[in-house]
Amino acid sequence: MSTIETDIPVLHDCRDAWVEALLELAETDDRIVAVVNDSVGSSKLGPFQKRFPDRLINVGIAEQNMVGVGAGLANGGKVPFVSAAACFLTARAMEQIKVDAAYSQHNIVLVGQSPGMAYGELGPTHHSIEDLGWLRTIPGLTVVVPSDPIETAQAVRWAAAHDGPVFIRVSRMGVPMVNHADYGFVPGKAVTLRDGNDVTLAAIGTVVSRALAAAESLAADGISARVLSVPTIKPLDEVAILAAARETRGIVTVEEALTTGLGGAVAELVVQHHPVAVRFVGVRDQFAPTGSVEWLLDHFGISEEGIVSAALDLLA
Amino acid sequence: MSTIETDIPVLHDCRDAWVEALLELAETDDRIVAVVNDSVGSSKLGPFQKRFPDRLINVGIAEQNMVGVGAGLANGGKVPFVSAAACFLTARAMEQIKVDAAYSQHNIVLVGQSPGMAYGELGPTHHSIEDLGWLRTIPGLTVVVPSDPIETAQAVRWAAAHDGPVFIRVSRMGVPMVNHADYGFVPGKAVTLRDGNDVTLAAIGTVVSRALAAAESLAADGISARVLSVPTIKPLDEVAILAAARETRGIVTVEEALTTGLGGAVAELVVQHHPVAVRFVGVRDQFAPTGSVEWLLDHFGISEEGIVSAALDLLA
Amino acid sequence: MTTEEDLVPDVDSSMVLSDAFSVLGRVPDGVTEGEVVAHLAEAARLVRRRDIAMVRAAGLGHIGGEFSVIDILVTLYLHSMNMSPDHLGEPDRDRFILSKGHAAAALYTTLAMAGFLPPEQLSTFMKPLAQLNGHPARTKIAAVEASTGPLGHGLPIAVGTTFAGRLDGSSRRTFVVVGDGELQEGSNWEALMTAGNHRLSQLCVIVDRNRLQQGAAVSDTNDLEPLADKLRAFGFAVIDLNGHDHGALAEAFRNVPAPSGQPTAIIAHTVKGHPISFMANDVAWHHKVPSPDQVAQALSELEAP
Amino acid sequence: MTTEEDLVPDVDSSMVLSDAFSVLGRVPDGVTEGEVVAHLAEAARLVRRRDIAMVRAAGLGHIGGEFSVIDILVTLYLHSMNMSPDHLGEPDRDRFILSKGHAAAALYTTLAMAGFLPPEQLSTFMKPLAQLNGHPARTKIAAVEASTGPLGHGLPIAVGTTFAGRLDGSSRRTFVVVGDGELQEGSNWEALMTAGNHRLSQLCVIVDRNRLQQGAAVSDTNDLEPLADKLRAFGFAVIDLNGHDHGALAEAFRNVPAPSGQPTAIIAHTVKGHPISFMANDVAWHHKVPSPDQVAQALSELEAP
Ligand SMILES: Cc1ncc(C[n+]2csc(CCOP(=O)(O)OP(=O)(O)O)c2C)c(N)n1
Ligand SMILES: Cc1ncc(C[n+]2csc(CCOP(=O)(O)OP(=O)(O)O)c2C)c(N)n1
Ligand SMILES: [Mg+2]
């Protein structure tokens, strides 16, 4: 049972924060344009479309064109937010992300909606669990995976001001607040949400709260777990991860993704500088079955219990 | 200086072995069909087209359709070999690879031609250095990276007989023979090309010969380097890699790719089971500049010297 | 302006309706044209009843696009296609691909109605570990040729299997249904170009022309018109018909391959949500889940005539 | 049957030809139509001479598709486009995107001829660490709007920048050149559909209709005909012209935007390898590198008239 159930915290759909932040930016910056693939509703962009009908470009169901149009808008001095289901945005427009966004260093913000297994019942074609492994391999792209509405809004604001291509993974699955109200997002900076020195739980995005719950549970067993929230998988906070590698007995990575995402990024870092035991909590090299996202997260052990047992295994 | 220069071995374009093997198979198995994107010449499929004009389907410059047509041919009982430049095949048809090949478990062979930096001067749009990191993240896909003509031909024959989706990376850049004439390719089985117990050089594809040269050079300095050739990055030979992790002081991975490829795969394995120092030889998180492939390999230290210095750094 | 609502996973398992599902099976051989149409109409009615119950039970589905395509599916599986449950291994049988995979529930119910799937399995729709995904999966259901869901995949695959049939000298045909919004995907135009140029006459593309996509009308998003001109310019023999008219559908399917030697494109004019009064032509029903009252109302509109 | 040859990196650095390159710059204002054409013709001749030397020196290039597109590029950069080297930051200037990025050498030489690139830089073409890649890179050359090389990217980007101009109420125009083989890519049809429906009249798509692609004739690979019908059905005002006729090109570019309010598509009929006797219309010259003798022969065919 995760704290989500025991504490009954309010759960937030991060898309609300995304749209609120975008609307606010767009009020004072007329360079902001939204580009979608028949995804106005699933991106919650209805209010944006109402307020700025000309500044919402719906290219229809055409993801390659969508990203190309975004790059062209950037060429024309706009700040495009290209918003589509993460699964289609990444897989269908991969070469456009590589070439039109990353290699070209166009000032474009790619917004991957409902990532991970949010579309659980719809099946693997709609899951976006490959995205982190795929995108962190692309040079020159900043990849932000916010964990709650505060971080989502800040990432959106930061991306609008930043010059260069950014991907932001926006959760639809309800998440509790994990950051403090005075939190300030900095790309490449992990956040220590809880101190500890036996083991480190490094978590990303939707499942940071589960790492916090696991740390609580480990504490009850006398195990001191550090919890690192990692908002950008690229660039990775190498300092914080390596400090964790040195100062604790190992790292458990936690993600709503295939373990080639954060797991892979952490593994690649530590083996080069400070080899230490790592355990991966995530989906391991398989397409997920059908089921609700909550069911799937439990099924794959991306849960308080799963994280605890990964930590215990590491410390065993 | 690599052995390539000092020994002046014959260099082979692995496309010759690929086409020869395909032609031979096609003579006795009329299920074999080639599918291309205006890539007859760059795939060296001219002789195949001449011999089996009906069994070469050129969909034109349309990679998504190309992979979809391949899946449909498989549905119709054919054994399609879908052959295109690796950069376009992977990036442009990523969702088709995910869904039509891997998730659907269609019996389709994807042949990525001229991968790595073979198209050096043509620039990063034509380099395929992301492919290993991308493809190893896709569940259910076998990813073969042959190191020489012997392995290329065997991989083609194996893939034709195998039921399920396979990707084969076929080198255009000249490579020397590294495998023995009696070598037998087994997916998921690494090959120990040289024994050693100080350090392991795990190499893949076009650059296995460079690892051998580096081992030779290290031997001259009294360092005993094991050389593992890793023909399938997925499935990885976990037994051989973990044995190397236990029996030597660490592993140097060598690839003509971003280091999220073999480097990432090895890192992910060892941190979970036997954390050990790893050094990555490959392209580190950047688009490559313009230059010939030989120049680029040297530029990135994917060379005898680069491998030697990575090994020395690991052992320091 | 969009009226799209969001997916609402509002599952009410107690609401799993035990809507009796009789497997009518194929239209028998040798019956009159009128009997063909009556059989198909009754099958479509039962399929729609079962479909709405499945969507309600799962709390998810794409009922609008399911109801627009059901008459096409039923006509193909129960009458026009040369394909039977006992002979899936037969190489010369026809092929069908639902490229608009989000209408999976319509396909599953039709497959059950035609005997390709045990009807009991329908109640597993979207349940944990179910074979009946929200989108059809080739590895999970024997009669499914291709896993679909992402739009723009089915047509290229249909082109491939048609090529395979040609190489084998087979007379089998491949039918593929695409959504109209789906035709915004460039991969379809790649495939259409290939099929047209290679004169793949055994291929029949059916456009479910319900004029709505997920969030708005197709014409308010990225219009397709003049669609017939586009398809003709890509080398297809084009037919326009009412996609809810079983007789017209059956005749059009009978006429594949076209005498011109071209592949066939059927623009099937349909109504999203047809024939439910409060769903028809309302984009909100792309993936809205009916309330218990709405289910009751819809079922009453789907009583036997 | 293909006659495609493979890329032959057969560099002979001693063969770097010191082909004098005079920067003619823009056609001056206020000259006669005849003088316009004469200026462009001379510029194109010099650009072709420099291009062949560059390809020979690099041992790589796509000379066939470079020679087919040079007259289009020269007309745009030296005459038709409102774009000058000193005012790249001017938001209202026209935009150009070479979607068929493999003709990079033609773009680079034209940019040098128009003053956007120092002519000395041309000799770095494809050298290690050079800014002049085998395909144009936005981050490496100020005048390049978009990095191209993979086919089917430039047209969507052109649609995007045209949208940006419209949002700004700018009268600037966007020109994009696509190869004819390139039009097999579905991403182009996505972009054409969007441009047509949004009536992006400030967009002009030029098809370099040389009828050959990499390995064979377009018609033997995946034909485009009836191309004008296709483009019209996608909402474009279509013009056919001789793509080597500077006067016809200049007039067509002057007429953008079309009075109909539609985006313009110019089908520029060209000859791959034009005007070299032994290259013209031979698919082998898609990316063949000329021998020293062939260079000499070509240069003699490119003497001043
Ligand atoms: C590649 C891709 N992009 C987006 C979606 C999300 N999506 C699912 S259904 C749909 C609308 C489809 O409209 P249409 O093809 O007209 O189908 P119908 O009206 O028959 O439901 C969209 C955008 C998807 N499934 N695949
Ligand atoms: C996506 C993609 N697929 C394949 C290629 C390889 N390629 C380079 S040029 C070319 C032929 C292009 O033909 P066309 O567009 O007619 O150009 P042109 O005749 O003007 O050279 C091909 C297939 C590519 N650059 N991009
Ligand atoms: Mg529709």
Ligand SMILES: [Mg+2]
């Ligand atoms: Mg051409």
